């Protein structure tokens with residue numbers, strides 16, 4: 067189970083100074099610009115649920131996931147994943163979660179795929195028999211047999227993504243975070259990855275939190291969606307109910323003022339503020 071309460075994450079950077087020597091002067095500036103990337107997010111995901119986490123660019127999706135994985139420490143709020151506070155007990159947490167960040171690989175790019183998997187198996191202390199069984203099953207499901215001896219740097223994006231998903235699931239964690247796992251992939255590669263995610267969720271009961279900009283991913287995988295914008299949750303509930311709500315907006319109104327494309331409770335608030343140290 068994933069439980070987040072009142073999660074806040076702020077990033078701060080020195081305020082950019084204009085004029086001569088602005089680079090050096092900015093570096094020594096005492097004024098900070100604070101960005102509140104995640105603003106009071108509360109979320110509970112039960113065991114075995116598959117939830118789509120949606121929002122526009124910069125909404126706060128990746129930052130939320132990074133806090134749930136323990137990569138980032140929140141500015142405020144509380145998180146428990148499988149009963150563990152992720153950033154406090156990193157080792158125990160690492161065994162419980164798999165994470166795939168579509169924009170970044172966790173594989174060793176100079177090594178053949180198989181060697182990356184061997185290393186992960188060693189790091190997680192997998193029994194050789196269990197490792198063999200998992201690897202065979204995943205390689206079969208994702209059709210990766212011919213790729214195992216290829217160096218990661220020579221794989222296509224879709225092939226590398228499949229490798230990353232295997233790496234995240236090899237030790238069979240109960241929780242899987244997928245941050246844009248189908249970004250940039252063709253329809254065949256997307257379908258294969260979606261089938262795999264659905265299968266892991268159905269047969270293993272893996273809890274999945276999935277971010278994507280591809281609505282087909284969500285339609286095919288998730289019954290529940292959480293929508294975030296400007297760091298705040300705007301909707302948490304059934305996908306079909308959300309679609310029905312939008313479907314009720316008359317077509318001419320949708321086109322006249324674009325309201326159907328906007329999130330229903332969008333607030334206007336400054337994303338950034340300046341503070342003095």
Ligand SMILES: Nc1ncnc2c1ncn2[C@@H]1O[C@H](COP(=O)(O)OP(=O)(O)OP(=O)(O)O)[C@@H](O)[C@H]1O
Pocket residue numbers: 077078101102103121122123124125126127128129130
């Ligand atoms: N390390 C950082 N330092 C400063 N600001 C950051 C940092 N990481 C994220 N942000 C800011 O936090 C906000 C949320 O970013 P985040 O990456 O969580 O969005 P996202 O919803 O995942 O977007 P996308 O769909 O484009 O991946 C953005 O305004 C971003 O610029």
